[in-house]
Amino acid sequence: MNVRLVASHISMAYDEVSVNEEEFKKEFSKLSESDDDPISQWLKLAKGRGETAESDPVLLNLIVELHRKIDALEMFLKNEKPKRVYLEHKVDIESIGFEHFKVSSDVFVSGVDYYGRVEMPVHPKRDVPIFFKAVDSSLAEITKIHERDEKEWGAYLTARERVLIREAKAK
Template sequence: MSVRLIPAPISLEFSKLSDEKKEEYAREFQQLSDSDEDPISQWLKLAKARGETRDTDDVLLNLMVELHRKIDKLEMTIKGDKPKRIELDVSADIDSIGHEHFHIKEPVLEKGLEYYGRITMPVHPKRDVAVYFKAVDNSLAEIIQIHERDAKEWSSYLAARERVLIREAKQKKDS
């Protein structure tokens, strides 16, 4: 099987799927989805749906929302609160990605097994993306379930990485 991958340094935490933790993984998967976001995101969605933001600059509005989130995170840090996340067994580095695949630097997967994981996307705003994936071999994984919004963000990040590599190759060629 030939899979096209683009170099992309991303962090990943994951665990093997097990019947004991299946429900916990499903709950966290839903919590990390678009449907169960923070209160400011819910407010923004409702305001957009009601048309209350049509006369507002989208970029400025998004920056203000991100500023609000950062203040919330600072407040959580000061109080010592942490977002509740399931403890996952393995931390690994992804070294390259494709549209439906990713490659892990170290061979830590077991071929044919399914896993649940969180990928820390290096985009603005930085956030965790929940995925279910299957090991194609000991370092190549195929994404089998990801939320629609996260899939779009994944594809956008992949395209951005491709553009960076094309620019770098062109600069090398010109020099």
């Protein structure tokens, strides 16, 4: 199998789907774009009603992100943590493609289905839930990802590719 991958530096928590399939499906749905935090819900409704037509989109996004940071700070001060399903394993992803990724060590069992949360280094920083199948002990194929997350995954891949091209030209 010939898969084109680009070097990256992101981490992921994961577990076999068979361990807790129903809870993984619930979390996957919960982390979807339709179940964002309250400020995102409000912003989507406001956009839908046309209330943001005269607003600067960059400024609006920055204000929303500032609101999220305040919410996160408040959660930290109250010692609250987001409720997430426990995932037993953690691994670094060393390279990514549009539908595949390769991890830094041989941890997968070929043909087994897994669920994972990838810590995407994008703005705003967040966890991306994915279902994937092991192709071999370190290569996996993404089988299920939300549409918005797939776009961000592709944008991150493209950005990494550009960085590597610039680095190669500089040499």
